[in-house]
Amino acid sequence: MTLSKKTKLIIYMTFIIFIIVIFGTSEFIVRKNLSELEEKVVNQNIERVRNVLSEDISSLNKLAMDWASWDDTYSFIQDANKAYIQSNLDDTTFIDQRLNIVLFINSSGRIVYGKGFDLEDDKEVSVPNSIKQYVSANSLLTRHSTIENGISGVILLPEGPMLISSRPILTTKNKGPIRGMLLMGRYLDTKQIKHLSQIVDLSLTIRDIKPTEMPPDFQEVLPLLKENPVFVSPLNSDFIAGYTLLNDVFGKPSLMLKVSMPRENYRTGQEAMFYVLILLVVTGFLVSRFIQHVLDKVILSRLTKLSVSVDSIGENGNLSGRVPMMKGQDEFSNLADNINGMLAALEQSHKSAKRYRKLVNKMSTAHQQLQNIIEFLPDATFVIDNDKKVIAWNLAIEKITGINKKDIIGKGDYAYSVPLYGKQIPMLIDLIGSEDREAEGKYEYVKRKGNTMFAEVFAPSFFGGKGAFLWGTASPLYDTKGNLVGAIESIRDITERKKIEKELNLQKAYFEQLFKNSPAGIVMLDNSDRIVKINRGFEKLFQYSISEVKGCYINQVIIPEKLLEEASILSNVVLTGEICQKETIRKRKDGSLVDVHILGYPILVNNQQVGIYIIYTDITERKQDEKRLKHISLHDALTGLYNRAYFEQEMTRLEKGRNNSVGIIMCDVDGLKLVNDTLGHNRGDELLLAATDVIRGSFRQSDMVARIGGDEFAILLTNSDSTEVERAAQRIKDAIAKYNKGNPKLPLNISIGFAVSNDLSLRMWDLFREADNNMYREKLYHSQSARSTIVQTLMKALEARDFITEGHADRLQDLVVRVARAIGLSENKVTDLRLLAKFHDIGKVGIPDRILFSEGPLTPEEFIEMQRHCEIGYRIAQSAPDLIPIADWILKHHEWWNGKGYPFGLKEKEIPLECRILTIADAYDAMTSERPYRKAMSHEEAVVELRKFAGVQFDPQLVGKFIEVFNTKKT
Structure with missing residues (x-):
């Protein structure tokens, strides 16, 4: 290995180790900090969701409190009047308030009225039976110890979790006594959860705590939430989730909440580390090249020159040769001088050999330089000769094709196309110096510029069969005499660029559709407030077409004259780069005015404002609703x-x-x-x-x-x-x-x-x-x-109604007086009994005629309504001084001896004596009088019926006395 290569290896290895250490340390620190930041953000979002859910429950509680503390409700819980239901409990109330259940329960625990509503289908449904276990007499929801006491929260029903609020029913002034309770409920269903998701702008999932029915991730997290209130876990590289438990109204965990959010910080960190790695690699490469260049220039190149010269002289015996002169006054320059002095005597005899060796050396150096240039080109590059054989194959093309240089050098017959296109076919490089229309046709884009060709194509064999879009450039190679000796082609992967172009085109199409089809009126203005473009919503709202207004100043088209100054101020605000909003009035083509909400914001291109977008939303109906609501509120x-x-x-x-x-x-x-x-x-x-x-x-x-x-x-x-x-x-x-x-x-x-x-x-x-x-x-x-x-x-009304029973009150007075005197009651009691016989049914003036004069049997609901006449009569008697002594008897005159009467279920001697007398006389007169729906009984038939119900409905002793008195009379 040469000294130059060793030097390169040492430099590159040093920087590779440096990059690995720096990048590894940075990766560890960033990943740790991002993990802590993600967990903190998830915890904050879970707390936001809890707060929004609490606000929803609080608003339901306020609504229930407003209704429960109201004189009309206070009366309704007692008389269950239909006017209250019709005016307050229609479907609109449930839709506007997003209610699924409303229950009115009196102090006895009886549901006076209840209504269920399906908000999905906007229709009334039955109240689920499962709610009744929560409103029983001993339930937490019905125990209101004080007038301030109220209970709200979440309960679990078979139909799903429900937000509820239970409030004591009071007067408008929040005074007692408490007459019962009002319960309002709203299902925490998919629609409600979606509503909450939109508020917090997060993906929410809420599940009942049923281990066998929950998704796998909920089942895994559930045991961990017993130790920690919140558990955070990444779902994948793109999303992270937080889990927590929600307590029901009894303070027990009943629901599990899952909040999912994108891992934006994580992705940002990964991208940052990728760019750091690129920066380190590029910097290392450049610095390495710089150091290598300096070493080559200062030391290695001089040593190489001297070594090459000496080797050349020694190998060829060219004693007349000279080593190059070295600049400077160092060891290299002295060595060169000594060698040249030693070879001076042989210079003339070896001149020819020296020139030859120099020429060879230059050619070798040029070839090596060309190889080095090609080798380190960033684009994938290869070179072929005139025989279509590969003579150069750089590192970049090795990387993208997976084919090593040693396996491809010297091969022809289009072997270089197989790694790229999967088969042996002509490529762009093969079109240099010739025309092949068929080969050109396979490219999506081909262009010639002089002798150089440019093309764009999709290569399906790239990246393990995933394929890639490639940009190719091919040029001819010539020798010193201008003869064509081969060609060179460089290839660049442009897949990412194509994806970006496609995404930009899609975004442009999406924006165009959004602009065109938005229901709001949208106008695009230039910086001088001239109309450039309008959408359909604008045409519909203001009745103008684009041909009518394009190029016009917006103020001349839709701004009323009195609002020109306001419009100018808004326009100036947007022109400063700010977003502005305002509710105001604008003018249509026909001159009519319309209430609108205006949203204006600048259009920026490369941080330069080029125009304005203004969005007009018609708020006429909302303004009218606000006006109606203001009237209703006052x-x-x-x-x-x-x-x-x-x-x-x-x-x-x-x-x-x-x-x-x-x-x-x-x-x-x-x-x-x-x-x-x-x-x-x-x-x-x-x-x-x-x-x-x-x-x-x-x-x-x-x-x-x-x-x-x-x-x-x-x-x-x-x-x-x-x-x-x-x-x-x-x-x-x-x-x-x-x-x-x-x-x-x-x-x-x-x-x-x-x-x-x-x-x-x-x-x-x-x-x-x-x-x-x-x-x-x-x-x-x-x-x-x-x-x-x-x-x-009321007494006159009762007398007017008595014609139905043909003197019932007068006959009844005669019957009760005879029995009272037979058992030895005082004349004062006899007088009171006369009043009772006359006015015992005075409460029937408050019973609807359809029930009172019904010719057939009463329905259960009608019978309950009829029973109220005792209480009504009692209240009337309490208001009349003459009737006060018999008020309690009027209240209890329908009690039975066996305790199955009404309204209190009194039995035997608990029932006042006067009421027991009246009950027998009233029954006897009813049986022996003609009615629209039956004929009158004979005296004997009536006596049989009295004996039959003695001990059941009637006092058995008084029945015997009554029969004795009137049998004597008949005799």
Whole structure:
């Protein structure tokens, strides 16, 4: 091995070891840091997902709390009125609030109303039976010990995990007692998980903790999560995942969450290390070449010259030869001088031989230099002679073909094409000096430039059969006389470039389709605000075609004149390189205006702004919805008057500053609760609407009239003195009198109070309390009269209905009086029994006519509704002083001796004596009276039935006494 080669080997080996050490150390440090960074990012993303899930549960809890703390719900849990269901629990509510289940459960644990909804198909479905185990009497979800107590979280159902919230049912003012609970639920299904994924912009997977049914990676991770709250594991070289457990509402792990994310940092690190390796290799190669060049120039080349000269003289016996003169004053120059001096005497005799050896030496050197140049060319290169045989095959082509130089040198017959194309065929190099149209045809691209040819082709045999796109260059080789002696071809792998070109073309096509078919209106402007291009969305939104607006200034086309300054400001902002957004108004071709959301951003090419993109989104419907929502938020749904929120807003505004007197009138509808309890909420709503008409009609349209509670109204009168406010209150009273004259069946009673102040320092809420107190004083004065009026109305209604049973109440009084006197009751008790016989069914005025006058058997639901007449009658009696003594008997007059009656299931002597007497008399009269659906029984048949149910429905002793009294009478 020559000294030159040894030197090269030492230099290259030194730099290879250096590259391996540096790259290995860097790889270890970077990989470790990237792993720690990935784990930290995954932990942060899992915490984000937990927070989003908690916010979703919290929003559900707030929704449930709003509904549960509401007077309407507070009433609904007792009377289950259909008006509440129709106005609040339609399908729209479930869709808007993304609810799957709503349950109303009373204090006894009974589900008063429940509704399930399928958000996928937008239709009502039955409530799953599996939810009932969570709302039993002893369940955590139903135990609300305080009015602030609420429970929310996740429960597992056979249908899937569900987000739930359970809140105690209270009044709007969050007052008790608690009448039950409201439960709302939302399935944590695929759609909901997708919704959460979109919020956090991550791939989420949530599974029940069922080891045998979970995917393999979940099964492997589950035991590890018992020790660590979060487990992070790479899925492959492109994605990493984090796992954690989610607890249910009982605090037990029930779900496993998987968060997947791209390993962007890892890929970036790998790319960086690849570029570091390339840099080290290139740098090492260049430095090695530089050192080699310096050594060659300073030492090796001089030594080689001297050695070659001496060898040449010695081998050929050319004693007249001379070694080259060495520059400088060193050992090499002295040695050359000594050798030349020794050979001086023989110079003349060996001149011919010396010239010959010099020529040979030059040719050898030139050949070696040519070989070196070809060998280290970066592109795959080979050379053939005129016989089509390979005479040069460099390192680069060895690498890409896998064919060593020694195996190909000297071979012809297109042997060099086999590694590239899999068969022996002419290549680009074979077209030098000749034309072969068939050979040219196999290239996708061929071009001649002088004697040089360029071509592009796909080589299927490259890279183990994977194939590659190649760029080839072929040129002829000439000797010193200009004769063609061969050709050279260089090949470059351009597969990656072709992929990039294809991707760029695809991206361009995608962008064009996105621009063209986007539903939003998009316009491309140049830097002077002239329209360059518009899409279909723009044409549809503003009614212009491209031919009409191309080259026009955007401000002249769609900007209303009053908004030209605003548009100019927006344009200037975007021209500074910033993105801007704004909601504003733009003009269509027909002159109509449209609400739009504008998004403008600069178009940059090589960091130079060349134009502007502006996206217009039609937000007309959203603006209209916002307007409707604002109206709903400030107005009462039933009456259309301003609501309490708006009233308080006005009070706060006046509180902050007013410059003259102000008056407040408070109105309260008397007896509304009694009407609701007896005649139903529909009649109560009718009474409220009548009160609204009376109060609203007593004021100007500009006066502020608000419904601030269930039966409370308030009127704010600014710039009004005490005389004007008192006159206004009198107008209400006159209107009430006029209404009652035309509606005697259900008169309207309203308590009124007012307060006036011109003291600007007096707080508005103090003035409000003064008016409220004045109203309540009047309410206390009139309340008994109002209730009596309503009760009298109900009594008349009962009397009007009695024609159906042809004097049932009168006959019943006669029956109970005879039995009462037969068992020795006092006359006071007899008098009370008369009242009970007359008014025991007064509660039926609150039962719908379709049930009360049904000619056939009642359905189970209708029977439950009919049973309510006892409670309704009890409340009516409590409101009438004359009926208070018999209120408890009205409540219990349908109890049975065996305890299977209603509403309390009392039995035997627990049932008041008066109720036991009435039960027997009522049954006897019903059996012996004609009904639309059956004929009357005889006395004897009725007695048989009484004996049959003695000890079951009736007190057996009283049955015997009743039969004895009336058998005697018949006798």
